[in-house]
Amino acid sequence: MKVDRADLTRAEEVGLLQSGQAEALWSFLSMQPQTTAQFRFAHILYYLGGMIAIGAMSLFMTVGYQTWGPVSLTVFAGAYGFLAWWIGVWFLNAKQLPIPAGILFTLTIVLVPLAVYGIEAALGHWESGGALYSDYHRYIDWRWLLLELATLAAAAVMLWRYRLPFMTMPVAVTLWYMSMDVAAWIAFGVENDAADWTYYDGLWNLRKLVSLGFGLVMLIIALRIDLTTRHDKRDFAFWLYLFGLLAFWGALSCMDSGSQLGKFLYCLLNLGLIFISAVLARRAFAVFGGLGVAGYLGYLSWSVFRDSLSFAFALSLIGLAVVFAGVWWNKHGEALGKKWRRQLSPQLAELIESRT
Structure with a gap:
């Protein structure tokens, strides 16, 4: 729940706060350091600047690699990462600004795979079918695995030391990349040419299964972290x-x-994501679940019931039923959800109550 100056004034007017306490309390709250990101203009500038710096490293360091060689890549990445870390420590300790500090610490983590790539290139690891570092974000190759493991190790150390949320972003991205690179490695081993992997249907199917498993494990880890x-x-x-x-x-x-039943189960799984969104108070589940349900309804509209007037009426009734279900849930859902969560997991109940 967000509290603004007007809320404190009303609390003072109805007698919950004594005269003058609203102003003193608001001054105290305003002086507290901002630890959570919000859509404030300063925060937008923080993240915009951080993303520009992160993106620039991939472009500049690739040009530097072509101009001065792989050793310079590692030296520049190390020096730039140290500078970002030093400024981040200054923001955190001297200025009490955890958000820009977290962005700079994230930049330090992002530079780790760049430094490792320079070392690998200097040792001749990329001589056969060598890819540039700019291909790291679009090219699937088992040789990226060492870069990804180094990134995860660096992120673990930084998170253990500073515990700022934005540093989990490179962890999540790296795990996502790793799911695809591990699939290629499992399918074809280290002796195959990575340039040929993307043309195999077997790899595509395996990659989907590995990505599905990685995603599920990542969600379980996220829930565990959420509860902790x-x-x-x-x-x-x-x-x-x-x-x-x-x-x-x-x-x-x-x-x-492969069948209508399979597509219907897909729709049910997406409805399950929407339900999980309500349980965990996480909008991301509702976004993905809503896209899945919309895709399934679009499939029915254009492929199964195309030009069917009865389906249009049935879909309208379903939409109205969902609206009335929302009205009913708005009235009774909080009490029912609280009771259900308490029975299922007291920790989960504490998590949701603290968030809502």
């Missing part, structure tokens, strides 16, 4: 939920159901 940090206002699980859903739902949506 339920008393902390900082959201450490957001990025893991987002990329876990991207891996799980993306793989699920790319699979061929």
Whole structure:
């Protein structure tokens, strides 16, 4: 729940606060450091600047690699990462600004695979079918695995030391990338040319299964982190939920159901994601679940019941039923959900109550 100055004034007017306490309390709250990201203009500038810096490294370091060689790549990445870390520590300790500090620490983590790539390139690891570092974000190759493991190790150390939520973003992205690179490695081993892997249907099917499994594991880890940090206002699980859903739902949506029953089960799974969104108070589940349900209804409209007037009326009735279900849930859902969550898991109940 968000509290603004007007809320405190009304509390003072009805006698919950004594005269003058509203102003003193508001001054105290305003002086507290902002630890959670919101859509404020300063926060937008923080993240915009961070993303520009992160993106620039891939472009600049690739040009530097072509100009000065792989050793310079590692040196520049290390120096730039140290500078980002040093400024982040200054923001955190001297200025009490955890959000820009977290962005700079994230930049430090993102530079780790770049430094490892430079070392590998200097040792001749990329001489056969060598890809540039700019291909890291679009090219599937088992040789990226060492970069990904180094990134995860660096992120683990940084999170253990500083515990800022945005640093989980490179962890989530790296795990997502790893799901695809591991699939290629399992399918064809280290002796095959990576350039040929993307042309095999078997790899595509395996990649979907591995991505599905990775996404599900990532969601379970995110839930565990959510429960463990339920008393902390900082959201450490957001990025893991987002990329876990991207891996799980993306793989699920790319699979061929093979029958109407399979497509209907796909719709039910997406409805389940919407239900999980209500239980966990996580909008990301509702977004992906809503896209899946909309895709299924679009399939019915254009492929199964095309030009069917009765289906249009039936779909309208379903929509109205959903609206009335929302009205009923708005009235009774909070009490029922609280009771159900308490019976299922007291920790889950604490998590949701603290968030809502």
